[in-house]
Amino acid sequence: MDSDDGAASGAMAGTGTDTSAENVGTVLGRVVTLPGEGTSEMSTREYGPPGPGEVRIAVACTALCGSDKRLWHAGSSVVSGHEIAGVIDATGPGVPVNRRGERVIIYIPEFCGHCAACARNLTQRCENAGKLIGWQRDGGFQEYLTVPAANAVSVPDGIALDDAVLALDTLGTTAHGLRMLSRISDTAARERLLVVGCGPLGLGAVIAAPAFGYHDVAAVDPDPVRLAEARRRGATTLSDVAVNSSAAVIEASGTNDGRDLARRAVAPGGSVLLLGEGSADWVVPAVPEFRRKDAFYVRSFYFPLAEMEDTWTLMRERGAALRGLLDHRWPLEGVGQAFEAFCAGTAIKPLIVVRPDLLGEDAS
Numbered sequence: 001m002d003s004d005d006g007a008a009s010g011a012m013a014g015t016g017t018d019t020s021a022e023n024v025g026t027v028l029g030r031v032v033t034l035p036g037e038g039t040s041e042m043s044t045r046e047y048g049p050p051g052p053g054e055v056r057i058a059v060a061c062t063a064l065c066g067s068d069k070r071l072w073h074a075g076s077s078v079v080s081g082h083e084i085a086g087v088i089d090a091t092g093p094g095v096p097v098n099r100r101g102e103r104v105i106i107y108i109p110e111f112c113g114h115c116a117a118c119a120r121n122l123t124q125r126c127e128n129a130g131k132l133i134g135w136q137r138d139g140g141f142q143e144y145l146t147v148p149a150a151n152a153v154s155v156p157d158g159i160a161l162d163d164a165v166l167a168l169d170t171l172g173t174t175a176h177g178l179r180m181l182s183r184i185s186d187t188a189a190r191e192r193l194l195v196v197g198c199g200p201l202g203l204g205a206v207i208a209a210p211a212f213g214y215h216d217v218a219a220v221d222p223d224p225v226r227l228a229e230a231r232r233r234g235a236t237t238l239s240d241v242a243v244n245s246s247a248a249v250i251e252a253s254g255t256n257d258g259r260d261l262a263r264r265a266v267a268p269g270g271s272v273l274l275l276g277e278g279s280a281d282w283v284v285p286a287v288p289e290f291r292r293k294d295a296f297y298v299r300s301f302y303f304p305l306a307e308m309e310d311t312w313t314l315m316r317e318r319g320a321a322l323r324g325l326l327d328h329r330w331p332l333e334g335v336g337q338a339f340e341a342f343c344a345g346t347a348i349k350p351l352i353v354v355r356p357d358l359l360g361e362d363a364s
């Protein structure tokens with residue numbers, strides 16, 4: 001059976017009334033892995049039925065994230081891709097069978113659901129924190145994916161799956177960070193928000209900031225194309241940043257240059273949100289400029305599931321600003337080209353369209 005047959009065998013009725021035999025069949029699908037050193041490999045894999053408490057997803061699309069660039073260069077032992085949207089294709093024992101056909105996005109941290117953090121709905125802080133989907137267990141650069149049912153988050157009617165992927169890292173993570181940041185800023189301290197780094201995360205911050213009371217948003221990035229994207233979305237763009245000039249700073253580049261800039265730019269009494277991901281150590285020099293500045297530093301990670309409803313609301317309000325962020329699309333076999341364009345800076349945020357028919361359903 002070739003891969004097209006595999007895709008066809010996974011087509012779903014979406015009624016949730018299928019017999020269990022049809023529900024849990026094995027399907028074939030294509031998968032792209034990242035062996036490292038900027039290479040990708042495609043193969044075909046057999047996807048068995050989901051286990052207890054799990055669902056199998058027919059992946060519609062997976063967006064690339066800046067953090068994935070590390071995996072493109074270093075390689076990954078699991079299937080990468082962690083900004084995933086799709087349709088539930090099969091349900092495991094204990095999962096309501098009528099979830100089959102549900103349009104979902106994938107929340108990436110495994111969580112236990114019963115620890116003190118989960119009891120407070122702070123799923124991203126789960127004390128029994130498990131694997132991250134797309135990092136330590138298989139992610140979205142493939143046609144099918146099995147995840148815990150609790151990690152498959154229903155997408156509201158009226159939101160297309162290829163917009164819904166932006167509710168994860170781009171809006172969900174930035175909104176959670178902004179929520180933490182706004183908690184430690186008084187009204188006066190919300191005068192100027194500086195966003196350092198205008199990749200997808202930084203642009204997400206520019207888009208979400210007004211909803212958290214930040215109406216004077218400035219942005220800085222060495223790439224003029226990215227800076228123009230921030231300007232188009234309402235930010236004042238800066239070519240250089242004065243010391244102590246910003247009441248709040250969001251570091252969204254994940255680079256040490258960006259972190260150093262944020263540290264210098266924050267005004268006394270202000271706050272810095274360290275949002276960008278990077279694998280290099282960051283050493284803070286013990287200079288008076290740092291030691292004698294009275295300021296807050298916040299690090300946030302992902303977002304709690306409980307904030308999803310607010311993120312959907314934000315997405316409806318700021319939909320126009322989000323448009324165009326996923327500026328280039330590739331099919332599954334184009335994962336390598338997508339990474340090359342992403343690393344070269346010619347694509348803001350690539351989208352891998354795994355199953356165009358599943359996106360087409362939104363338009364019908």
Ligand SMILES: [Zn+2]
Pocket residue numbers: 065066067082083169
């Ligand atoms: Zn990400």
Ligand SMILES: [Zn+2]
Pocket residue numbers: 111112113114115116117118125126127128129
């Ligand atoms: Zn937990």
